[in-house]
Amino acid sequence: MPSEMTANTPALPPTVSLEALAGASDETGFSHRRAARRRPRGPAALLTSGMLWLYAAVAAMPLLTMVLNSFRTNNELATDPLGLPADPSLAAYQEAWIEASFSTYFVNSIVVTVASVLLSTVVSLLAAYALARSRSRLLAVVEQVFISGLMMPVFLMIVPIFYLMDSLSLVSTRTGLILVYAAVSIPFSVFVLTTFFRQLPAELEEAACIDGAGPLRLFWSVMLPLVRPAVATVIVFRFVPIWNDFFYPLILIRDRTKYTLPVGLTTFFGEYQTSWATLFAGLVIATVPLVVLFLAATRQIITGLTAGMGK
């Protein structure tokens, strides 16, 4: 790294640029490429920059429009589709939240998502620890059964799940939905957590055992703090699809007061067809929690998305 850098920055004494580099390097670890920006930028570079900005506009404009239009009124939208909110109003949000019962959908979504993620994470943590630390053949088979759930196509499961829920009288209940989501989350969570537990050295547990820790204390005070990053990844990675899912509630929930946001959106789009600003506001409400989550856990999302992909 130093040789490459000095080659590209001859004007600066090596010590100075080393410091500058250390200060500037970000967590992505691509600091050695920083030197490249000092090269003169030709027309080709300008062209690629232009294309990057163009696509950034293509990617961001629709979402920006969604947010901006939610602060406008139907009248403004009809007369000037491209305008900015002249007089930002929250009327659309009020209508979506109160009249279109988004408050109910929102609470349902939060309850269902949080409860199912918690339930599946706790179950998976306990299962993964046992699976990772056991040498029994039987448990190896059990692990395969857990993991095979990853390959289960949702369309194959839904009809049997529906009749199972029906026989337990759990159709149209939040409990039923929570249990289904927790169940379909377990394969992924067990898979990630088992891999993570296996990487932890057994010496830690041995040391804790010698110090007199029982199995529970060992799990709670030694192992749990160590797997925290994996737990964060699992939580984020189950939260997003469950929050966004609308297939299960579409089929399993028949009662409007139990709808989650995505199914709520489908009926809402049927009923409020002409109240465009309200529709935009509804879309924003369904998206905001994800934005919050994204801001809170960008790193987990990026690493999780690419986990196991880079060779």
Add this chain to the structure above:
Amino acid sequence: MVTAFTYSLSSWRGTTQEEFVGLGNFIHLFTTEPYRTQVPRAFGHNMLLFAGAMVVQNSLGLFLATVLHRRERFKRLFQVLYTMPYLVSPLVIGYLWSLLLSPLFGPVNAALRAVGLDSLALPWLGDPSTALWVVVLVTAWQWVGFPLLVYGAALGGLDPSLDEAAELDGATARQRFFHVTLPLLTPVIGTVSVLTFIGAMESFPIPYALGGSTGSPAGATDVMSLLFYRTAFQSGSSNAIGTSSAIAILLFLIIFGFSVLFTRWFRRTEKRLF
């Protein structure tokens, strides 16, 4: 899964399983209306979704990842911007585009008129000949962030000395990309392709939001998952469970079969290259 298999092999009266009919439900899918026309049509649309995703989404993702890999300025900002649609619910994305493309007040058509392209200001979603392309493009627009991140990570993991060696040997940037970088990325391209295929075959929320459960206009946006949903939960046919389970099994076999074929093909290509 076993339950679904037995469902698909039985005849049903409402919710009671009647008798074992073997492949009867599958034969029913291919010989009686409306399935005889709807199954191949929906499957064709799924394949087009896959082809569109491969061409638009994955090439664009690879291109953007390659360009971003070489730059520093605003790299993070671009990554976040490009990945944003991917994190929003596909249902929200579908509805958002249905609003944006609305012929009444849609900003897209208004923008086209504003720059003088009046002839392009069409009811994109109302016309059967363009509706499916809207589904393809909206899906690709949402998913670009996925190949972008995966290829970005893979490019970061490549050994830069290979590229430098080729540069010293006088290879142009284009040659280096096609003869050094691309072959090295083959395994990742394979993974992305298989995941894209599964995604395209199981695509449900975006077509649902853009065309409703019947794939309007006139079935132009119908896909396998919508057909399954209609058959299982909206058809009211007494054998709904048998027929819909047969559709689900068919879909599963297609996904499984193609994924295995793809994986094999990419492994062979990999071996041939190295």
